[in-house]
Amino acid sequence: DAMVIQNPRYQVTQFGKPVTLSCSQTLNHNVMYWYQQKSSQAPKLLFHYYDKDFNNEADTPDNFQSRRPNTSFCFLDIRSPGLGDAAMYLCATSREAEDNEQFFGPGTRLTVL
């Protein structure tokens, strides 16, 4: 089945220790997104890639970076996680930028100790 896969599902890191979350997709979609979702909050868009064209949301902290080495994979790097970065991180894809149907992965729940 075509899908969006996120690894790991659960990640525990220490305050200030860099962490990388990964996302892969078998849908062959051009656009990939990273969202941050805190408890009982709306998902908040951090980045999106149209193919390899990177788009950073204006209020995404510099502590967050992203890489998309090829169509299928996208990574979220948190350089120095703080306690406030504990959240669910969701990866999503869409066929094209104008296509608003986004398909989400299961998420990675990040805990910062």
Place this chain on the structure above:
Amino acid sequence: QKEVEQDPGPLSVPEGAIVSLNCTYSNSAFQYFMWYRQYSRKGPELLMYTYSSGNKEDGRFTAQVDKSSKYISLFIRDSQPSDSATYLCAMSGGADGLTFGKGTHLIIQP
């Protein structure tokens, strides 16, 4: 004022009841409207997708959009315990990503 307002609930109804979930928004540029279902500790799953004003039906689910009132609704008929989840509305003006509501936590009591 937030761009998308959604009552977080919880909303608790008996099995078999008709459920009504709603969102209001302020950005008149929004044209694409979606409802996602999110089970605990899982990613959102797309339920309904509509463009502009009007109704769309899919099985037990009906989505309504009233752009003049900036108000969207999701109705669930013959609700089941498996419908218990958080329902997120989302909207977009085009190629600018989605703006989500906070989600409504729905509980269907057997």
